[in-house]
Amino acid sequence: MPFALKKKAIIVENTSLSEDIYSIWLEEREIALSAKPGQFLSLFCNDASRLLPRPISICEIDKAKGRIRLVFRLAGQGTKEFARLKPADTIEVMGPLGNGFLPEGKKALLIGGGIGIPPLLELAKQLDCEKQIVLGYRDKTFLNEEFLPYGAVYVSTEDGSSGTRGNVIDAIREHKLEAEIIYACGPTPMLRGIKAYAKEQGMSAQLSLEERMACGVGACLACVCKSRDTDHHTNVKNKRICKDGPVFYADTIEL
Amino acid sequence: MPFALKKKAIIVENTSLSEDIYSIWLEEREIALSAKPGQFLSLFCNDASRLLPRPISICEIDKAKGRIRLVFRLAGQGTKEFARLKPADTIEVMGPLGNGFLPEGKKALLIGGGIGIPPLLELAKQLDCEKQIVLGYRDKTFLNEEFLPYGAVYVSTEDGSSGTRGNVIDAIREHKLEAEIIYACGPTPMLRGIKAYAKEQGMSAQLSLEERMACGVGACLACVCKSRDTDHHTNVKNKRICKDGPVFYADTIEL
Amino acid sequence: MNTNITIAGVTFKNPVTTASGTFGSGMEYSDFVDLSRLGAVTTKGVSNVPWPGNPTPRIAETYGGMLNAIGLQNPGMDVFIQRDIPFLRKYDTKIIVNVVGKTITDYCEVVERLSDCDVDMLEINISCPNVKEGGIAFGQDPKCVEDITGELKKRAKQPIIMKLSPNVTDIAEMARAAQAAGADAISLINTITGMKIDIHRRSFALANKTGGLSGPAIRPIAVRMVYQAAQAVKLPIIGMGGISCAEDALEFIMAGASMVAVGTANFINPAATVQVIDGIEAYMRQYGVDDIKDLIGCVK
Amino acid sequence: MNTNITIAGVTFKNPVTTASGTFGSGMEYSDFVDLSRLGAVTTKGVSNVPWPGNPTPRIAETYGGMLNAIGLQNPGMDVFIQRDIPFLRKYDTKIIVNVVGKTITDYCEVVERLSDCDVDMLEINISCPNVKEGGIAFGQDPKCVEDITGELKKRAKQPIIMKLSPNVTDIAEMARAAQAAGADAISLINTITGMKIDIHRRSFALANKTGGLSGPAIRPIAVRMVYQAAQAVKLPIIGMGGISCAEDALEFIMAGASMVAVGTANFINPAATVQVIDGIEAYMRQYGVDDIKDLIGCVK
Numbered sequence A, B: 001m002p003f004a005l006k007k008k009a010i011i012v013e014n015t016s017l018s019e020d021i022y023s024i025w026l027e028e029r030e031i032a033l034s035a036k037p038g039q040f041l042s043l044f045c046n047d048a049s050r051l052l053p054r055p056i057s058i059c060e061i062d063k064a065k066g067r068i069r070l071v072f073r074l075a076g077q078g079t080k081e082f083a084r085l086k087p088a089d090t091i092e093v094m095g096p097l098g099n100g101f102l103p104e105g106k107k108a109l110l111i112g113g114g115i116g117i118p119p120l121l122e123l124a125k126q127l128d129c130e131k132q133i134v135l136g137y138r139d140k141t142f143l144n145e146e147f148l149p150y151g152a153v154y155v156s157t158e159d160g161s162s163g164t165r166g167n168v169i170d171a172i173r174e175h176k177l178e179a180e181i182i183y184a185c186g187p188t189p190m191l192r193g194i195k196a197y198a199k200e201q202g203m204s205a206q207l208s209l210e211e212r213m214a215c216g217v218g219a220c221l222a223c224v225c226k227s228r229d230t231d232h233h234t235n236v237k238n239k240r241i242c243k244d245g246p247v248f249y250a251d252t253i254e255l
Numbered sequence C, D: 001m002n003t004n005i006t007i008a009g010v011t012f013k014n015p016v017t018t019a020s021g022t023f024g025s026g027m028e029y030s031d032f033v034d035l036s037r038l039g040a041v042t043t044k045g046v047s048n049v050p051w052p053g054n055p056t057p058r059i060a061e062t063y064g065g066m067l068n069a070i071g072l073q074n075p076g077m078d079v080f081i082q083r084d085i086p087f088l089r090k091y092d093t094k095i096i097v098n099v100v101g102k103t104i105t106d107y108c109e110v111v112e113r114l115s116d117c118d119v120d121m122l123e124i125n126i127s128c129p130n131v132k133e134g135g136i137a138f139g140q141d142p143k144c145v146e147d148i149t150g151e152l153k154k155r156a157k158q159p160i161i162m163k164l165s166p167n168v169t170d171i172a173e174m175a176r177a178a179q180a181a182g183a184d185a186i187s188l189i190n191t192i193t194g195m196k197i198d199i200h201r202r203s204f205a206l207a208n209k210t211g212g213l214s215g216p217a218i219r220p221i222a223v224r225m226v227y228q229a230a231q232a233v234k235l236p237i238i239g240m241g242g243i244s245c246a247e248d249a250l251e252f253i254m255a256g257a258s259m260v261a262v263g264t265a266n267f268i269n270p271a272a273t274v275q276v277i278d279g280i281e282a283y284m285r286q287y288g289v290d291d292i293k294d295l296i297g298c299v300k
């Protein structure tokens, strides 16, 4: 995309899925047409005191209508501002950014934890293979019913209020789920657990990582993670999450 | 007003009087009830990168509806933001601030220049005496017709496109206007001319001054003007325009 | 829950005061703020004789901040002592008087005079960037900081706070100099020298050319300096620079400040001081912090 | 209308470049910006061997600005020379290479190596606050500035720009030291050391504790320092610090900068550099300025 810059997207819908989780549909045709599951958008605040973009993963893509869905949790002032957006409001965005998940067509386990669940929804829709979907929550669930059309859905909650009490690995063990590949997104401790589990099981795993970002396009080196090998671009053992990720094969990165 | 703080006012109407002059009616009952002609409001920007209040004079007061009218010229980013306000939007304001004009009940000349004209409108409405109103413009006129109900209106324009070609003093001389007191607001060179004219004619004059402001309440000493005598508060020859003014008797200040 | 803080023997009911020069003598804001809520009121700098200050424009807005070059206009100590101290004493708050001068003799004169007045602490402004002589010059050289601190300590009956300039290479060095000469506390930061140019008029935005930058824009610099000073000296620190809300204030406290001052934020929101106090208490309740002292310098 | 600027024999088609470290090697932004529009691309700092940089989090947002502690991660000069210079040479723009090191020997090694490369100028970063050794330490002492400038001048075949640190008491002193030792130009300001504390986690927002503050928040400080340096030395100045639009850039030019660099603004608006160039031209047209040189230092 030569000279692709920031774009003004139009808010089509903004609903809250729970007290602190919001779901926004925004319209920006070009972005919708090129977006892939696992990629993200940089969202800019209208409040000029907050300069940096907020990276938010793509949750669903509606190419026909030229729309993108984002699901996010209230974290600080930026997400609070986004939560107040109303239909017809505009927001400045850049994207789609990063490399998404790489569909492999093998029997798959999709594993999401907390606010890492949204990017798996579009993946679940697009993955053309046998899928088992494991969603881990602290307590309240969200978005889980929307996964039902795409595969068997297993839920874990830390407080045991729904599904398996415990974490996603507990749910996988409880249901003896088997697969050839894992696609996962969630907090670092969960990803670390999944990496170990995948190794133990001899499965490959694609993990979506998170780090603070400034440029979002690979220029500033803010968002690195440690890599197993020397990276071709950085020439050190650092990969840029925004540009080389956010999705990486588990065995190529240190967690 | 004990513990009177910033208030959220509601925009009732925002119209443009010319390419770069806007007229806003805002609703804030408490402010409307206590406001006097010649006082001003501190208007705060919604854009958080701009912290300082913009002082804008009160143009009209509608006590019945609890509303205040402001008329302002696009000067920089702050006034540009205000110009975009739509009915039902809110804006943070403080006020009414400063001391307004002091009605003296003598035969009066109201003299306004450019964006100094708006504060004279409410004064014209409230002054209960014989009034002659002189309004000076560069070229295009605005607000002049709204003065017609309150007295004889004389216009001057620098380019001669309406009324007397020249400045307000030229118009006064042309029409041989006489009065006991002048109430004036406008650019400093105009006020300087009026001060000299009033002295020459032995008239008293109340002038409304302008200076950059931070606090708007007399605390920061940003907005001083030079005074003839040592000021009782500052103990130097400086008066605070926001607190002691913005209206001063011409002979008490240096211009 | 305890928010009391004792500095050099003076106990403040809470750790929040006003930054000198942004709150007048307290009088100007007494219509907006219940002064008795404040830990202390810190007054505008006062000199031996009345100062007229700089020509206007004295201020300019900048991105997330402002420049000022007021030039320490003040009515002089006689009027101040006679009018402003009795006014402030009507409130249940401590009084910190900010002192300015052009020469060490000037400072000494004011401090000696205030020694017999009913005020709680003196804050010595050796860091004002907006006056030609004195001010900042004293605050940019450790030897000068030591000299002036020593001279004033001999004369002051109240504890003295040395207010440091951020316009230095090494703030720790200045803090150590103040400590070495016997200062009771330090406060920082004063404004950072800045400039704005009006590109349409092709002139300086301020009559004084340069001014002091304050407001949220400078907060990260101020927090860093408070942290560095806290690592370097044992003196209590009054932290300031861009504090507008309790979250901001807590950053300073966790970096090592025993008290904080709210400055430019008063102009934007006259309720800022009280909101900071309420917000600190809310934070303490939320996290079960019993004593504000447990938060001072807790991030290391 | 002329926007050409010649510095130390190198002619730039316009006075706008990128601030080192905010534009990668140009490659990362080449999808967003036509690099041939730029007066020059200034690359991320390059060292003799690859540097891994600091642990994450490396950045934090602040009011109107950001902190960074990237720690000068870079692939080292070998990869840089082999990959990035040929890439940039495909565009019609000048190449300024930012050089970093931990010791004078390190800097010398990079400069010697680059001497035989096809680049237009070298910018020596003696002001990075985010590395433990070298970096800023060189930029805070006039003697060090002189020494390193002198050593590098002996070795460099291209003109050298000394990039000064704003974390100093007197920027003019540093500018004079660079001039005395033969620098061809100076650039300023690098970032200002700052700190942010996460009050909920009670920890530093950055793994490195402190970081460098950049963005619009620091602009008034940067403009002031450019002005002070311009008054102190005859060297051409590349001004930077919070430039996001043409108005900002013109402030620096009128304060005395011959060129300007756009930094943090690239992250917020990848079109910033080009918009600055267009905006400067629009200003010149609006006010009938025939030559950009007539604006340099026009406010005195």
Ligand SMILES: Cc1cc2nc3c(=O)[nH]c(=O)nc-3n(C[C@H](O)[C@H](O)[C@H](O)COP(=O)(O)OP(=O)(O)OC[C@H]3O[C@@H](n4cnc5c(N)ncnc54)[C@H](O)[C@@H]3O)c2cc1C
Pocket (backbone or CB within 6 Å): A040, A052, A053, A054, A055, A056, A057, A058, A071, A072, A073, A074, A075, A076, A077, A078, A079, A080, A115, A118, A119, A209, A210, A211, A212, A213, A246, D060, D061
């Ligand atoms: C690739 C990627 C995809 C993401 N997808 C989602 C998503 O789909 N839904 C969702 O709710 N959240 C997602 N996040 C996290 C989201 O970016 C942060 O919650 C958000 O930036 C917080 O902004 P704030 O202003 O509310 O919080 P603040 O804490 O006020 O933000 C301050 C600064 O820190 C950054 N920041 C804060 N938390 C994070 C974080 N966890 N990760 C990265 N930067 C952070 C902000 O971007 C901002 O620059 C994603 C993060 C990354 C890196």
Ligand SMILES: Cc1cc2nc3c(=O)[nH]c(=O)nc-3n(C[C@H](O)[C@H](O)[C@H](O)COP(=O)(O)OP(=O)(O)OC[C@H]3O[C@@H](n4cnc5c(N)ncnc54)[C@H](O)[C@@H]3O)c2cc1C
Pocket (backbone or CB within 6 Å): B040, B052, B053, B054, B055, B056, B057, B058, B071, B072, B073, B074, B075, B076, B077, B078, B079, B080, B115, B118, B119, B209, B210, B211, B212, B213, B246, C060, C061
């Ligand atoms: C007592 C008083 C009453 C006023 N009444 C009116 C009025 O009724 N209508 C009207 O159009 N204008 C009025 N002005 C001028 C008005 O305040 C400025 O035009 C306005 O602040 C410009 O803001 P800005 O953000 O658009 O401009 P910018 O130039 O971007 O403002 C930058 C900063 O400079 C200040 N500033 C800029 N110009 C002036 C100025 N002329 N006077 C004071 N501060 C200024 C702003 O408040 C702000 O802090 C009045 C000024 C004063 C002091």
Ligand SMILES: Cc1cc2nc3c(=O)[nH]c(=O)nc-3n(C[C@H](O)[C@H](O)[C@H](O)COP(=O)(O)O)c2cc1C
Pocket (backbone or CB within 6 Å): B214, B220, C019, C020, C021, C022, C044, C045, C068, C070, C072, C098, C125, C128, C163, C189, C190, C191, C213, C214, C215, C216, C218, C240, C241, C242, C243, C261, C262, C263, C264, C265
């Ligand atoms: C308008 C103004 C006037 C000031 N006057 C003084 C003063 O008289 N004495 C002093 O020590 N500091 C003075 N300061 C500095 C403040 O006390 C404070 O150190 C600085 O503004 C940083 O805090 P802030 O960002 O919260 O404003 C003044 C600041 C401003 C904005």
Ligand SMILES: Cc1cc2nc3c(=O)[nH]c(=O)nc-3n(C[C@H](O)[C@H](O)[C@H](O)COP(=O)(O)O)c2cc1C
Pocket (backbone or CB within 6 Å): A214, A220, D019, D020, D021, D022, D044, D045, D068, D070, D072, D098, D125, D128, D163, D189, D190, D191, D213, D214, D215, D216, D218, D240, D241, D242, D243, D261, D262, D263, D264, D265
């Ligand atoms: C993420 C980041 C990385 C930087 N890396 C370098 C660097 O490698 N070398 C250097 O001399 N300056 C570096 N800088 C400083 C910038 O070049 C510039 O001097 C500073 O950011 C001020 O300009 P700005 O406010 O426009 O960003 C970096 C700044 C940022 C924000």
Ligand code: FES
Pocket (backbone or CB within 6 Å): A212, A213, A214, A215, A216, A217, A218, A219, A220, A221, A222, A223, A224, A240, A241, A242, A243
């Ligand atoms: S955010 Fe800049 S490199 Fe990833």
Ligand code: FES
Pocket (backbone or CB within 6 Å): B212, B213, B214, B215, B216, B217, B218, B219, B220, B221, B222, B223, B224, B240, B241, B242, B243
């Ligand atoms: S604006 Fe603060 S004293 Fe007038």
